[in-house]
Amino acid sequence: MSGAYKKVNRGVTLTLWERLYFPEVIRGVLIAAGHFVPNFVSVTKAYFGGKPSDRKIMTIYYPEEKPVLPEAYRGKPVLVRARDGRGKCVACGLCEVACPPKCISIVGGQREDGTRYPVTYVLNGAVCIFCGFCEEACPEEAIVMSDRYEGLCEYDRKPMVYDKEALLVPEEKLTRRLDYIRRRMYGKWNY
Amino acid sequence: MELLMFYGFGLLALFAGVAMILSRQPVTSALLMILNMFCLSALYALLDAHLIAVLQLLVYAGAIMVLVLFVIMLLNLREKKGIITKHQASLQVVGVAAFGFFVMTVVSRLNTAALPKSKAASAGFGTVEAVGRILFTDYVLPFEIASVLLLAAIVGAVMLAKSKV
Amino acid sequence: MADIFPGPDIFPAGMLPSLVEMMAKIIFIFTMNMGVFAPLLGWVERKQSALMQDRIGANRADILGFTVFGLLHTLTDAIKLLTKEDFIPEGADRPLHYLAPFIAVVPALIAFAVIPFGGQYDLWGHKTNLVIADLDVGVLFVFAVASISTYGSVIAGWASNNNWSLLGGVRVAAQMLSYEVAMGLALVGIFMVYGTLRLTDIGVAQENFLHWGIFLQPLGFILFITCALAENKRTPFDIPEAESELIAGYFTEYSGLKFAMFWMAEFLEMVTISGVLVALFFGGWQIPFVSGAALARLFGFLGPNLAQVAVMLVHVAVFWAKILLWIFILMLIRWTLPRFRYDQVMKLGWKIILPLSLINILVTGLVMLLVK
């Protein structure tokens, strides 16, 4: 054979001790046991009258313990109901355009005082991908991503199509997210 | 009790043997043969020959029949074709005749010959120690010759299986 | 077996106590295996793997809010598997498809007949030997039965009329055949050291802590535990049921209770292997540095008979505790090591373990000659 290729040693050549295999098996088993024993002790301690913090395992006990959500968490998208009771949405259709899976459909209308509002605002929850583009596109802070993740799963697809009433949430409940948008998102885009 | 078990296992062994021959499915035949070996091993155990019983299970029912099954399963013999099916009827007649002749000979011989009386088993009969002692004193030469024969067979198998020397 | 079936004269003197003793021992072993270990090991496997992986494992099944560390999940599994559709594929060999799970389970139970779970005790003048069948060929019997258990998997693979199952069955046959030879040879050293195949005698010989099999036969021990793992068909050697290659191997087409039986067979085999390991290498029922006589003196205040009962109970408890320890270690190995490739398994069996066990026999013989 001509030396046309260069042999690369990727550090996988084993020493004799490693090639014996058995010592390495014992080492691996000991590592595994090193995980088992402290976990076993801490879980048993937590079970018998200890604090949950005694548990060294990082598993979240989901339905009983809720995860701590970051501010940037994007849950169910909701429409903001302003303090005067009306929705903030003006049916400009920017979210409809920005939505990647095209899950929003709006029929706009005009009130007697000249302000625009959505006659129907339908958001298909089964299609929505929780990307938050609608929130970024919205000039009125009318649609924001809430931190709601419970109750989105359904036995049927029909209840997953949300209409305007199902989407409207009072502004007071969304202050955290609105603050976050103003601080981070507008700051980022330098409005 | 012992007699009852002897008849039970004996009949089961006979049934398994006959069913093995009659079965059309090769895998079923092989399994019935395993059952037959199992019964034989039980009969050995009833004769206090524990080592032979266990070896029967270990070697014949365990190892060799696994190999047989292995081959049958890989070949997947389901339908038999060829010369045997063509002349099946005549072959059956010949087989029955031969078997009948064999049975008649054996029965007539057994009727005339006096069966030797069985001796009571001595203490420690059939144990590993007793069998080992006999193997390595009285029968040491046949034992060694057998081992050489097996060694030759192994070497031959390796030579045949090896693609290049 | 002459002890079990005492000849034509029905009810000779002293037969009733032996009959009672025999039944008690059989029932005890049966409950320990089927009633305690088979369900418990499912739980142990789940919880232990979870804790090894820094998880918490199944813990949510509850009756009135009591979860009992997730033990009830075993019960839910049982209920679900009982009520699941029992499926037989088209073109399958129906009788064999039914038979295979039973052939897989039964040998694992039978093998326990020769494993002593306690010594010999003199209870109210009746000699009690805590082993169901004290066979002269003890360990060979275990091998023989283990070789029979192969058929459960092989038949299951063949009867399912499924290519993956068939491949799994063939792999089982090849693997068992290879490792049985090596396993038998690995134990020859032990037989040479103790001079007997009878498991009770080996147990008695291990009364001295330094005469335990693991100290006299360290290499034999390593070889045996490797072969035993291979016989058990669990993860480092689970090529017959390799999920990434064969879906689920020989039990691909099994559902519901029959699948559960294969599962149970695996667990029972694990108990049996631990039993053999403890009996041969880990002193059986013996406690290190505490002989049975010393223990009897300790319980002397109870009177001779009750003291023997107490010693018996302690020994049985020690034996099962050792089995639990071994099951823990086997589980650790199962959840630590990745699966071997098929050719690696064969190479390990024929080219490494078999020559090493032969060398072990040679060295053992030489040392025994020198010591004499």
Next chain:
Amino acid sequence: MGVEVEDRNPEAALGDSVILSTVDAVIGWGRKYSFFLYPFITACCGMEFMSVAGPRYDLDRFGAALPRFSPRQADILFVVGTISHKQAPILVKVYNQMAEPKWVFAYGACVCSGGMYNNYSTVQGIDTILPVDIYVPGCPPRPEIVFDGLLKLQELVAKERSSKWPRGAAPYVPKAKI
């Protein structure tokens, strides 16, 4: 069969302080906490599925963590990832191979409704080919949402009556032979 009396649950009326178990309730309880799942993973949701099954969220706590790769032994078909029309016959075959009782878990927007891929190549929601028991939206769904769906499915399973089974083959018969 007459009119099915729904939700006349005496246990709930007594504040869950007693168990008046009918056989269905016991079976439902057993099935609810013993999902052996068949992960039918085709796309990116698979990564999130690993996170669900991993130590942080730990699917095993619900008794749903013994993945059986043989459909005969699986109870719940996790359809994880986009199902293209090319893939649909395979999915239907796997569903039909599963032993009753069986449930289908639609994991992610693509499986629920086609999601982003509103085009010629993608199945617009697997409920067009299979009966689906629970829809979990998200792209991919957060582990919390998955657990929410799993708990909801457990409720459904606990209340089921045995008359619901067997459910039979999927309504969709693929034209192509696979």
